[in-house]
Amino acid sequence: MWRSIASNMVSFLIIVLLAIGGVILWGKRQYTTEGPLAEAICLRVERGANIARVSRDLAEQGAVRHPSIFRIGAGYTEKADKLKAGSFLIRPGASMDEIMDEITRGGASTCGTEIIYRVGVNHTQTRVRQLDPAEGRFVELVEFDTISDEAPEEYAEQLKQPDTRYRIALAEGVTNWQVVEALKAIDILEGEVGELPPEGHLAPDSYDAAPGMERAALLDRMQQRQELRIAAAWEGREEGLPYDSADQMLIMASIIEKETGVPQERGQVASVFVNRLERGMRLQTDPTVIYGITNGKGVLGRGLRQSELRKATPWNTYVIEGLPETPIANPGVASLEAAVAPEKTDYLFFVADGTGGHSFAATLDEHNRNVANWRRIEAESAGE
Numbered sequence: 001m002w003r004s005i006a007s008n009m010v011s012f013l014i015i016v017l018l019a020i021g022g023v024i025l026w027g028k029r030q031y032t033t034e035g036p037l038a039e040a041i042c043l044r045v046e047r048g049a050n051i052a053r054v055s056r057d058l059a060e061q062g063a064v065r066h067p068s069i070f071r072i073g074a075g076y077t078e079k080a081d082k083l084k085a086g087s088f089l090i091r092p093g094a095s096m097d098e099i100m101d102e103i104t105r106g107g108a109s110t111c112g113t114e115i116i117y118r119v120g121v122n123h124t125q126t127r128v129r130q131l132d133p134a135e136g137r138f139v140e141l142v143e144f145d146t147i148s149d150e151a152p153e154e155y156a157e158q159l160k161q162p163d164t165r166y167r168i169a170l171a172e173g174v175t176n177w178q179v180v181e182a183l184k185a186i187d188i189l190e191g192e193v194g195e196l197p198p199e200g201h202l203a204p205d206s207y208d209a210a211p212g213m214e215r216a217a218l219l220d221r222m223q224q225r226q227e228l229r230i231a232a233a234w235e236g237r238e239e240g241l242p243y244d245s246a247d248q249m250l251i252m253a254s255i256i257e258k259e260t261g262v263p264q265e266r267g268q269v270a271s272v273f274v275n276r277l278e279r280g281m282r283l284q285t286d287p288t289v290i291y292g293i294t295n296g297k298g299v300l301g302r303g304l305r306q307s308e309l310r311k312a313t314p315w316n317t318y319v320i321e322g323l324p325e326t327p328i329a330n331p332g333v334a335s336l337e338a339a340v341a342p343e344k345t346d347y348l349f350f351v352a353d354g355t356g357g358h359s360f361a362a363t364l365d366e367h368n369r370n371v372a373n374w375r376r377i378e379a380e381s382a383g384e
Contacts (some may be wrong), residue, residue, distance in 0.1 A: 115180065
């Protein structure tokens, strides 16, 4: 009798263990298999939130079928106590394991609201935008002039959100004065700027920012990044260029940057100026005259006068020989590359063609015809 009871107990225990093992295997599969989410969502994890709260939010938004398995899996993988505050993009079909990895790996939020301070040549704009996870694109919430406009209420509300991301984007061709004035107007930054960096030595690029960041520290990052780019460009320069130093190369790159916003033209513009330097011709480029008038402090906002074209300044290339004494703006990588590897052309002249680009010419006769065409386009536009 006791032998029969013992045998039945052993059989029962085996059945129980098999059942437990089956449940564990089923739970593991549920944790790692594709999830039920049909459209991407943005999951906000509040500061101080626990795994129970997050599992409920995920279940309510249809991202997990079994919140209890999500909690058990998080504990088993030792990630339950590693939640990061922020907003995270949860993609369609994401498994519980993938979701857990997304919200614990650290780094910047992957969705939610983003504030971008765009430092441009003509003005500085603040743009607030929010990722629409279902569409996979940002939706603009508000945009205003950072320096001259009063910040709207929507902007102030987003500043209060702990998961808002911040970026400062410098456009190619901005001057150091424009950058510093913009940084002074960006209210999330702190501290004084101090001495202005040398013109041309701030890298046009996008920089992550955060409330309380020091302005001087941000300028140091911009300068360090540009120094690396300058060094790399100079190291890879072609032989025989009419520059004696990386400083002269930087000056040329800044002129190229201000002369064209058409990417495919940079090499041609560079060839014109290199050809002129090699022939002992003056560069005769309007942006250098403008810099001599404004000293890089804003835009001129009008056409150049004949008296200004004739007035000698350290930058007026209608008057001086060779390159101006300093850069006239902060060039981007493409203009640096054009300065050290210009296209091989016979061009000596160029003029606007009415499309946003330029017409290039190797002879004065051809250039005069291009100029006449441009004057005709200007006259037609003025008569409309």
